[in-house]
Amino acid sequence: MTAPTRARVQRRPVHGVLLLDKPLGLSSNQALQKAKWLLRAEKAGHTGTLDPLASGILPLCFGAATKFSQLQLEADKTYETIVRLGVQTSTADAEGDVLRERPVCCTPGQVVQVLDNFTGVIQQIPPMHSALKKDGKALYEYAREGHTVVREPRQVCIRDLELLDMQLDGDAPFLHLRVQCSKGTYIRTLGEDIGEALGCGGHLVLLRRVETGGLQLGQAITLEQLEALEDNARLAALHPVETLLPHHRSLVLSPEESGKFLSGMRRRGDWPNADAVAVFGSQPHALLGVAQVRSGELIPERLLSPVEIQQILLQSAALPALVPLSDNPISPS
Structure with missing residues (x-):
């Protein structure tokens, strides 16, 4: 007798950051795989491990956010x-x-x-x-x-x-x-x-x-809370990709300059030197990538692809407001 065939999960492009309150007993990768399955995401990664015997905030990166996961790995x-x-x-x-x-x-x-x-x-x-x-x-x-x-x-x-x-x-x-x-x-x-x-x-x-890295436990969601949500509400629990860039200076480019920046071209402007810049397009407002500024020159580093940007805009337009979550205090008992 053959075993029943399990239905395959239909994966999809998902972009953003899930601030997970990881429970005791799960490894970071086990928590990531569970969240990835619940969101039906194509691509996911975490920002450094949290021991199975530890609980608390674990940022999980989906889609374009995986390009910036190293920043959280290096954070306090x-x-x-x-x-x-x-x-x-x-x-x-x-x-x-x-x-x-x-x-x-x-x-x-x-x-x-x-x-x-x-x-x-x-x-x-x-x-x-x-x-x-x-x-x-x-x-x-x-x-x-x-x-x-x-x-x-x-x-x-x-x-x-x-x-x-x-x-x-x-x-x-x-x-x-x-x-x-x-x-x-x-x-x-x-x-x-x-x-x-x-x-x-x-x-x-x-x-x-x-x-x-500036991300607080009070912003996090548990796996049980995520699983209890409807599909669109699960997506709405994701924070924007730029959540991983809290210490980057923000810079907005015109549509013409945005296209050139996304092609990897350096741009010139009246900008002060900066090691960490989050670059946005103006119409529509969307994260394009990160860069640095040297002597008035904007130097691209990690860029989103035009396909990723379009998917992020479509995902945002289809979602309800972010699900509000309560804090999770610690107790010696």
Whole structure:
């Protein structure tokens, strides 16, 4: 008896940015594939991974937006995390085996001093349970085989380390922290190192990304919310491609200049020097690409194709207003 044939999803060109509130337990790629299926999108990519054991904002790029995903990969991130003090685990989070338990004897003043010491440029040794590769193999693969390999310290920047709440006594002492950091920062390692500096050890019991490159968790949608929407409303949940360009200077070209710019030609004008420019056409108003300005010359870098621009205009014209979403607070409970 032959198995029933599953109906194939009819893919379509979809352009924009989905700010997803990724749930616990899903990898970034699993979340991407689910959203891609719900939107029936032809082309999609994410802006850097968020651990399966972390939740929070994960920008997903569709269509033309994939051309600018690297910008979010390089951006600063903000997390809220809860560090359980007194218990060290093999993975620096709640999934690992308990390696050591120690009493928590630190004072609030010592906590504040230690957090000050971890603010600014610091050195981190990447955890074995990470996707960082050595000799073409992810570190977590070595860890699963019971091997530990030498990892070189990496320099990262903790731009702000805010103590939101703490409990230093009782059965489950913890620190509730908000961390604004540079790309490549391992929050699990940070939590473990803070615990060691306090003399009691520690591991993460919660990790939630609340901001990335200026994009806020309050703007995000869950997979359940997306799935509950009608098809057009799902498309309306997408943010414009230029959402990925919050720090670019905006520049608008005339229709004639727009066509020449899209063909890759440099344009001259009375523009100040700028490393990052988002270039728009005027009639209709549409993102054309990104560029830089040097000595009054607009130099194209990444461009949308005329087909992509036309598809974006048609997609926008057919959609209702963006679906309003509520914030998703973090709680130590």
